[in-house]
Amino acid sequence: MSLIYDPPQDCKLVGAMRAIHGVRDSITIIHARPGCHCGMILLKALGSNQNDVRVISSGFRAHDTVYGAEKRLSAAIQLSHEYFEPGLIAALNCSAPAIMGDDIEGVASSMEEKIPAALMTMETGGYEGPAWIGYEEALAKLTDYMIPVERPSADRINLIGIKTDDINAGGDLTEIRRILKDHGIEVNTVLADASFDEIKNSPDASLNVVLGGDGLECAKVMRERFDIPYIITPYPFGVKKTTEFVELVANRLGRKVDSELIEREVKLVKDGIERVCMFLQGIYDMPVAVIGESGRAFDLAEFLSDELGLNVCFLAISSKNHLTSNRIEDGNGHFGDVFIEPDRFEMNDLIKGAGVSMIFGSTFEKHLSSEIGAPLIRVSYPVIDEVSITDAPYAGFRGTLHLCETIINAVITQNIEEIEE
Amino acid sequence: MADNESGSRSSFLTSFVKAYGTLPLHGITAIPGKISGALMLTDAIEDAVPLIHGPVGCAFQRKVNPFKPHSPFYTTPCTNLNDTDVVYGGEEKLEQGIKETYQRYHPNLIMVITTCPSDLIGDDVEAVTRDVSSEVGCDVVYSTGDFVGRSKPVGYQDAFYAITDQMLCNGDGNGDPERNEGSVNIVTFPIHGAGIKVAEMASVLGDMEIGVNKVCFDHTRVEDLYDLPKADLNITDFPMQWAKLMDERSDVGCYEILGWGRYSEEKDPELLSPYGIGGSSRVFREIAEMMGKDGKAEEVIRRRRKEAEERLSKVRKDLKGVKIAALGGLHGVGLNLFKDAGVDVSVLICRTQIMESRLTEEAIKEIVDMNMNLAEICGFDPEALVNPTIEEEIKVIKRSGTDLVIAPSTSAHLYNREGVRTFDPTSFMIHHQRVGFECPIELCQMLKDALKTPQRRTPLLSMLEHDSQMHNMTPHWAKLSLAFNLLRSDAIGDRVKVDADIGGAEGGFDR
Amino acid sequence: MDGGKFFGAFRASSGITDAVVLNHVPVGCNWGAAIFKTTSNQFDMRHACTVMHEREIVFGGEDALREALIRADELYDTPLLLVIAGDAPSIIGDDVEAVVNSVTLDAEVMWMEAAGFKGSMMDGYEEALLRLAGLMKESETIQGSVNLIGFSPDDFKVDADVKEIKQLLLDAGVEVNTVISKCSLEEFRRAPAAELNVVLGQGTLLAEQMKKELGLPYLKMDYPYGLDGTAHFVNAISEELGTGHEPEFDIEPFKRVYLYLHELYGTPVSVIGDFHAEAMANFLDGELGFNVEVSARNEDDYFAFEEEVRNSNTTILFGSSFEQNIAETLNIPLIRFCYPVFDNVCVYDDAPYAGFRGAVCLTEAIINTVMSYGGMNK
Structure with a gap:
């Protein structure tokens, strides 16, 4: 097995940041050399929330590797409070200061009384693990701030596993909320796409819904501490998984699913499908590759195969979660071999040999897509060359149509001469 | 692509590159680290491959190219250091990694780029690189960021220095090749x-x-x-x-x-x-x-100059009497180019806010004076504005009868909404500005095109609030910029102590 | 590139959503008109053809037409059969009226002459609507309601745009009575119930006629692209009807990508299309700050248009699927926004290009077209 590794996912820092940044009134302090901070800023600024980048650097400079940078961190905490008045300030300790032994927890403790915001610290050295570990840990840490509720509201749920920098995240969330609301189910808090107060108020829910398995640690902690049960649902791509999602949530809350409502939604999808039925026939059995995070990619692959009839001949999980190994077994024959966090070079080689006609992945698959002449549908993190500012989802019933449209258009807009080249 | 009368070309590439051009990085709200600079150089060498000696994050994040965000670094293998390696050292992994990189990619050069962990744990990258070089069929060079002092950009300078030092002029028969005289x-x-x-x-x-x-x-x-x-x-x-x-x-x-x-x-x-x-x-x-x-x-200069000036005289006829407001500073379209184009610089706008965290007051004053001297040398007598608000600028621009403002697209809308035409210098600077006699002709054509654009618009951008001083940024980003420069100040060797008015910053979130 | 009168008549007629259009033409014309319509409406095959062959050209096509009328009446469960006589019957002199009068069918039958060479697509649309006006019934006026005139069922994103415009007007206290031409026969018949006709680019002759004969006033408006364009559209109608509404819009989506909006400011573009083109150019120029270097209508000389674009600095082209060729040659992206679009589907009806929502969708589409351009995603 090869030692060198061209990674399909980032380190713990990015996972932690993605979780914390979802707290809408938080500031994340990157306690690191400038490169890590610049990297975080870039990942956020190249997305669809350019005016909501809440990441600052502690200002770590070269000489701080000798003398330590705890003073810079405390200045950064102070400044964060004075400039932004956040509800939560999170300091993420990266490789350099972590190795040097900066005591960020000590710094935070010493400032607790001065700073009204909640202070959170996390060790996120690059060598400590991959991004998904950081995400799980950060979400779990947010439970420290949650306030127990004696009688949680019935028919209110928390959604766990949303990442605001996923493409179409806003649209997906809007659609999920809409579907649940139609069934009389309200979303209490989204982890993480909520204010800090809403995070604190998370225990005021009867159920935690873990989407695709992302954020499972947080759900477990909430069950232990606040007695809130959790269920794991698929990420609702397509008609079947969306229906399954609604059924799982409703049933767990002791509610009946309104089958007429579901029928109406399905009819709308059917009406849309009718309008492009010939194209859908045309792409049936098209071989595709899917590359994405565990919490999304499995469900996407199943939808593509099951409902669109595409042939998912390659599935790579760029970033695991706690359920990944279970999901591999549950494929129902909708995908063949699954590659878990493969080396990019090897993955690209395999995809080139797989004869796919379309790739579902991130911006980093763009070059590969160009090389093999297969259109790229950007569905996986990170997407840094497409924006989504409408509320068009990929999830849910409406998302089914939007995704169909996107897939068909990616095929039929190609210029035959370019393809033949 | 269009060839217009001056021979200049424009293509989708311009818009594509521009689309990523306003990210306020590069010393404004962030600085890319040395790895990015080293990757930029490695990427520019077709048969070179980087090997990042560090954990996965350093390899993954650095795929995003801060110099050209539209063009990621797709190939960034790393030695995947984990917490055990941080304790026991990563030299073995580095040695193995170099060999595997060669076997996998068959490059002619492997650029080993160190990271924070590998630097701090003290891996002897020099020794490993030296020892393993003979076992692979290509050059292997390492870059740590320590070779070039404070020269910027560090990563790029260091990596190129490393190539020169370890490869091109390393005294092993290299660096003394047969000369291509003259x-x-x-x-x-x-x-x-x-x-x-x-x-x-x-x-x-x-x-x-x-x-x-x-x-x-x-x-x-x-x-x-x-x-x-x-x-x-x-x-x-x-x-x-x-x-x-x-x-x-x-x-x-x-x-x-x-x-x-x-x-x-x-x-x-x-x-x-x-x-x-x-x-x-x-x-x-x-x-x-x-x-x-x-x-x-x-003789050559005289001839080439004459040819160019003849064509220039025709092309710039329509620009006679046109007044422009130009940007002073260290970057931008040079004032002498405007002189060549035959326009008059009626207003000179200098913005020093970004420089204030890095340069002393004297240095900043020197830059402003230098711009004024240059204006004088070029025969302009502009009204000088230093750090004006947009309202102050508009007032002076209108009063002076200025026809065109040199404004990047980050701020062009602020002028257009007031009925003032603008010319974006970015595209000219990236794609046209160069040493030679032709680019003034191209500039003339571009200025003429700019004068045909609508004088007034109601741009969507003008609905957004912009910072009163750094008006290419929203107040939020202006705060991020202030925060960045303040927090990273006061390091050994810095000549400037940043003193930001924290109390004056508008704070808070909508809860 | 203009489709000619036949296309215009077909588009207007097929907009009556429960009518069947019988094209009295050779197969090619029938196929051509239909294929552009079916891209995003593959289930909506409500047309037939008399399949004129050489024999009909020599001996006349009246028999073929008679037979086709009878068969269509049997085959389709429709209240209305619309016969459009194209180029061939016009040249050979088929007496379509006589044939129509000679048959007794379950469906009502109407016919129109629309030889392609006799006028532009807009001419065909206008005249078709004038013919169809005969179907209208006198109705009691519904206060605060409007008809929207100028749509075709195969306009790009027509369902999404109509949905958005209806909602905008509803928010302004104005109900949409009928959308012409994208309505059922019943809805078309009751068009006179509206208080006001709003003409978007075409259908002015119908509006004139309705004003003359029914006293129904009309407004001519630009297609509502962009925030400014939409606000102007809503304000004008609201003012005319006295509903006194101030439209509001949300700028949050634009804030989220303001850095990209900065950089795309000043991008040189070109626009070609039907009446949508001018409104699109105004949005691009006035609101996004693009430089519209070449702006043309379908009726203009296409060759000249291509030459002008080639000689310009255009980096994004706005048009129909036909502009794919010049876009590929110049290696620039194409944003499809007007008829005909046959290489892009639209089934997600919450992403319009018109209206306030449309401004967001259009902006997103433009940014993404630039950023993700290249490779296989052109």
Whole structure:
């Protein structure tokens, strides 16, 4: 097995940041050399929330590797409070200061009384693990701030596993909320796409819904501490998984699913499908590759195969979660071999040999897509060359149509001469 | 692509590159680390591959290219250091990693780039690289960021220095090749697009009987780098540590188009204006002098200049009497180019806010004075504004009857909504501004095109609130910028202590 | 590139959503008109053809037409059969009226002459609507309601745009009575119930006629692209009807990508299309700050248009699927926004290009077209 590794996912820092940044009134302090901070800023600024980048650097400079940078961190905490008045300030300790032994927890403790915001610290050295570990840990840490509720509201749920920098995240969330609301189910808090107060108020829910398995640690902690049960649902791509999602949530809350409502939604999808039925026939059995995070990619692959009839001949999980190994077994024959966090070079080689006609992945698959002449549908993190500012989802019933449209258009807009080249 | 009458071309590439151009990085709200700079250089060498000696994050995040966000670094293998390696050392992994990188990618050069963990744990990268080089079939070079002091950009400078030191002029028979006498290398910053922008320069030098040995970076390969020491002179955009080293070790002179080094001694503002008819003439003369071709040069310069000026006189006719408001500073369209275009600079706007965290007051004043001197040399008598608000600018612009404001697209909408036309200099600077006699002609055409654009618009952008001082940014980003510069100040060697008005910052979130 | 009168008549007629259009033409014309319509409406095949062959050209096509009428009446469960006589019957002199009068069918039958060479697509649309006006019934006026005139069922994103415009007007206290031509026969018949006709680019002759004969006033408006364009559209109608509504819009989506909006400011573009083109150019120029270097209508000389674009600095082209060729040649992206679009589907009806929502969708589409351009995603 090869030692060198061209990674399909980032380190713990990015996972932690993605979780914390979802707290809408938080500031994340990157306690690191400038490169890590610049990297975080870039990942956020190249997305669809350019005016909501809440990441600052502690200002770590070269000489701080000798003398330590705890003073810079405390200045950064102070400044964060004075400039932004956040509800939560999170300091993420990266490789350099972590190795040097900066005591960020000590710094935070010493400032607790001065700073009204909640202070959170996390060790996120690059060598400590991959991004998904950081995400799980950060979400779990947010439970420290949650306030127990004696009688949680019935028919209110928390959604766990949303990442605001996923493409179409806003649209997906809007659609999920809409579907649940139609069934009389309200979303209490989204982890993480909520204010800090809403995070604190998370225990005021009867159920935690873990989407695709992302954020499972947080759900477990909430069950232990606040007695809130959790269920794991698929990420609702397509008609079947969306229906399954609604059924799982409703049933767990002791509610009946309104089958007429579901029928109406399905009819709308059917009406849309009718309008492009010939194209859908045309792409049936098209071989595709899917590359994405565990919490999304499995469900996407199943939808593509099951409902669109595409042939998912390659599935790579760029970033695991706690359920990944279970999901591999549950494929129902909708995908063949699954590659878990493969080396990019090897993955690209395999995809080139797989004869796919379309790739579902991130911006980093763009070059590969160009090389093999297969259109790229950007569905996986990170997407840094497409924006989504409408509320068009990929999830849910409406998302089914939007995704169909996107897939068909990616095929039929190609210029035959370019393809033949 | 369109060829207009001045021969300038525009293509989708311009818009594509521009689309990512307003990210306020590069010292404004963030600084990319050394890894990015080293990757930029490695990426510019077609048959080189990087090997990042560090954990996965350093390899994954750095795929996002801060210099060209539209063009990620797709190939970034790393040695995948984990917490055990941080304790016990990663040298074995590095050795194995170098071998595997060669087996997998078959490059002609492996650039080992160290990271925070590998630097801090003290891995002897030099020893590993040296020992394993003989076992792989290509050059292996390492870059730590420590070779070039505070030269910027660190990663790029360091990596290129490493190549020069460890490969090209390492004393093992390299660095002393058979000379290509009477020739020069033209080496531009990789993102500046050498291929497009040095063709004219090469042609003029050719006329002066100065050969061009190599142009970098334009489909540059490792073998091209080995040819660099064959020339008599390296011509670079700005001072480069690798070029100084090559001068020391292989007697290849160095000439900087932007003469920072000489400016600090001579204080001649024209040394920082190498473009346009006058500036380019000076540059060609100086190169010719260094190459011992003064006599031939004069005749060539005179002829080329005359040809260009004849065409320029036709093209710029319609620009007579046109008044523009120009941006002062260290970057931008040079004032002498406006002089060539025959327009009048009626207003000169200098913004120093970003510089204030890095440069002393004296230095900033010098920059402002330098711009005013240059204006005077060019025959302009502009009204000077230093850090004006947009309202102040508009007032002066309208009062002076200015026809066109040189404004990047980050702020163009602020003028257009007030009925003032703008010209975006970014595209000109990236794709056209170069040493040579042609670019003033292209500038004239672009200015004429700009004068045909609508005078007034109701842009969506103008609905957004912008910071009153840094009006290319929203208040939130302006705060991020202030925070960045304040927090990173006060390091050893810094000459400036940043004193930000924390109390004045508007804070808070909508809860 | 203009489709000619036949296309215009077909588009207007097929907009009656429960009518069947019988094209009295050779197969090619029938296929051509239909294929552009079916891209995003593959289930909506409500047309037939008399399949004129050489024999009909020599001996006349009246028999073929008679037979086709009878068969269509049997085959389709429709209240209305619309016969459009194209180029061939016009040249050979088929007496379509006589044939129509000679058959007794379950469906009502109407016919129109629309030889392609006799006028532009807009001419065909206008005249078809004038013919169809005969179907309208006098109705009691519904206060605060409007008809929207100018749509075709195969306009790009027509369902999404109509949905958005209806909602905008509803928010302004204005109900949409009938959308012409994208309505059922019943809805078309009751068009006279509206208080006001709003003409978007075409259908002016119908509006004139309705004003003359029914006293129904009309407003001519630009297609509502962009925030400004939409606000102007809503304000004008609201003012005319006296509902006194101030439209509001949300700028949050634009804030989220303001850095990209900065950089795309000043981008040189070109626009070609039908009446949508001018409104699109105004949005691009006035609101996004683009420089519209070449702006043309379908009726203009296409060759000249291509030459002008080639000689300009255009980096994004706005048009129909036909502009794919010039876009590929110049290696620039194409944003499809007007008829005909046959290489892009639209089934997600919450992403319009018109209206306030449309401004967001259009902006997103433009940014993404630039950023993701290249490779296989052109």
